[in-house]
Amino acid sequence: MTKNENAYIVGIIAEYNPLHKGHAWHIQKAKELAGAKYCIAVMSGDFVQRGAPAIFDKYTRTAMALEAGADLVLEMPSIFAASSAEDFAACGIALLDRLGVVGSVCFGSECGNMEEISRAASILASEPDLYTAALKEQLKKGFTWPQARAHALSLTGDFDKELLDSPNNILGIEYAKALIRRKSPIRPITVLRQGSGYHDTGFSDVFCSASAIRKELEANASNGGEWLPASVLQGMPSFAGHFLEPAYPVFLNDFSTLLNTALLRMTAASDPLEQYLDVSDDLAARIRKELLSFSSFEDRIGELKTRQYTYTRISRALLHLLLGITDQEIMAGRAADYAPYARVLGFHRGASAVLSDIKKRGTIPLITKTADAGNLLEGTAWEMFQKDLFCSHLYQAVVSGKYHTHLKNEYTHSVVMKS
Known part of the structure; x- marks a missing residue:
């Protein structure tokens, strides 16, 4: 070729x-x-x-x-x-x-609209001052990251609400953003x-x-x-x-025993839960509080879910604890x-x-x-x-x-x- x-x-x-x-x-x-x-x-x-x-x-x-x-x-x-x-x-x-x-x-x-996806991706890739300020303000108010970002984007550009709320649109925007930041010659196409x-x-x-x-x-x-x-x-x-x-x-609950075992072992070893990806100080404290509930994987997510933490965010955090994926590993992976x-x-x-x-x-x-x-x-x-x-x-x-x-x-x- x-x-x-x-x-x-x-x-x-x-x-x-x-x-x-x-x-x-x-x-x-x-x-x-x-x-x-x-x-x-x-x-x-x-x-x-x-x-x-x-x-x-x-x-x-x-x-x-x-x-x-x-x-x-x-x-x-x-x-x-x-x-x-x-x-x-x-x-x-x-x-x-x-x-x-x-x-x-x-x-x-x-949405099926590559032009709109690229326009939103350009804003996220460049992070103009208006977007950054709005994002910080929404996060301070306690909104989740997806909610805060959608609001900040809506202030920066005239976007349809569905563009910023729909999961495949969100991933599509991230694909386009990654291409922009890499200055990649790969052409994005959406269907x-x-x-x-x-x-x-x-x-x-x-x-x-x-x-x-x-x-x-x-x-x-x-x-x-x-x-x-x-x-x-x-x-x-x-x-x-x-x-x-x-x-x-x-299914997710097939991993319940492994999760409970991992949490017990980490706690007994005084292993800081906060070092793992997506586990904030507050979420770590909540996990420790519910440590001995010995719930199923899905039930643990329900126990930990709040307005601030979405179901998916908590599920990922618990999975990262189970798999031992740390913030340090992610930062090293990004650097590579x-x-x-x-x-x-x-x-x-x-x-x-x-x-x-x-x-x-x-x-x-x-x-x-x-x-x-x-x-x-x-x-x-x-x-x-x-x-x-x-x-x-x-x-x-x-x-x-x-x-x-x-x-x-x-x-x-x-x-x-x-x-």
Whole structure:
């Protein structure tokens, strides 16, 4: 490939938790809009941005992404995959940018208006005085960060309220902001989200949401019913059953005992909870107060939720405590430009030229074998990769314990390949 052929590769940043018909449509639409031959998906590993475990392991989700049309699936470093929208987006964009071969990035949004998304992103990227002052004022009044930022943006520019309230719009703005700050040549493209909204839990005639699928799967599991009901499969591509029948779903409360154990151990060791990502002094005090409630993961979130702390913020904070993700690790990861390596989870054999080109033109190591990482990485990159392994091994331990099965670990599980 030559430099101007980057346009033939489009990037997607996703979780596929799980992959549904809307995701499959998006992969094909992204290729169409970008005029791309290949699609590279940067995907969260075994824990996701809302502060929870992925419902299915990363290898199952990778196989489904490849079946849906992705040509290469890379894992987003775990410390950013389970972080704020800003860090999640910054990491995803950095990874695509540092590959050296991606011409565009395509994401869904509720507004479908790239011009409006870019305008909001420009304000956030430059942080003019009016915006900064308004943001500080709203935070002082006790509003959550998303509320304060939305208000500050509304004062700085004439934006539709939905632009600043809708989850995919917010992520889209963060993607565009990250591109601006990096001065990246990657072109942002947005597509109007089809079917159900991000948080909708009903089943749509067009595309249902991943939230609806997860809720239905968990409800069936709790009621002792068929774990993969027809209603779920109707919202997913026709090939879904092939990949999901042998898979092992897990839910947030499956990690309750591990969370309670971690909190007890940290407290006994006088380990300061405030050092962990998203854990403020006030939240740490509230966690200590409820230490011996031995609640489920979800119940702990309910006990800690206030007007100041959203459900997702608390869920992420507790997950960071469980996984041991600290403020110091995040700062080091940012200083290493978010994505100091690209770990391959799976690829289409027909896209081997893309892997070759990344090796030639990328600015970060490409890891296809876990055992080779020690020879390719050092410093912060090696520490981040070690955290990825820890997170996946913790996830695998919970799956193995719940289903009394033996799973391959990160050293014995091979890259997923599709012919």
